[in-house]
Amino acid sequence: MSGSIVKTPWHLWVVGGLGVLWNAFGCFDFTMTATNNAAYLEPYPQELRDYWLNMPAWTWVIWAIGVFGGLLGSIALLLRRKFAYPLFAASFLGALVSMGRSYLDKEAPAVEGMAFMSLVILAIALLQALYARWLSRREVLR
Template sequence: MSQPTLKTPWHVWVVGGLSLLWNAFGCYDFSMTATNNAAYLEPYPQELRDYWLNMPVWVWAIWAIGVFGSLLGSIALLLRRKFAYPLFAASFLAALISMGRSLTDKDAPTMEGQMMMSLVILAIIALLALYARWLSHRDVLR
């Protein structure tokens, strides 16, 4: 006999949709920075732009894992797939490494509110990971 299909709770669509928008912006930010988009980067001080564009390749790779991992996690969440949790967990770890590196780099320029924004991003990713794990345990994700 086949397993009965659980109806998708309404909150999956709300959380999944909002997280998709949030994480799509993270990917957009990464893409605009990586391609050195002049119009996008214009509001930032030159010192900060120079720092970003001269980061080691491994830092770019970790940043990419963070933002694109979360985007894929949001898509997996909307598709009700259990691999949403490992994607969000990998994204959290990548963000933690990336942000930790920039916060401990004595040569890194700082911006007002940088620490607070980093904490907000980490909190959102952690909550999304925990949410996906909770849904997995409730057999909402397959």
């Protein structure tokens, strides 16, 4: 297929568009938490808010890589760029390390449903990376 123009499949637009929305919310959540936005954080228990705001700096960096990598990966996917895959891979690894750290931290407050939501986030991040890799191998991404 090299040298020929590969038609953009319809599902790229669906996956990319939904990915932008999904990952933009992750970026919004990160930004509101990092800036300690009182209105946004109000529904969360004080114990959880204190935990987030006292995390080590490296965890904030890993979290940022996870969420912003996903958003940039979705944009790259819509632009049909091969670097969507490494961005999604970085997003998945960022989410894995960030959530793994929280899960293994004995001092992390327990929140009902958090483990399930973490698995959903990880699954979506992994599927986005695999999807971009598949499109890249099919030469849809350039």
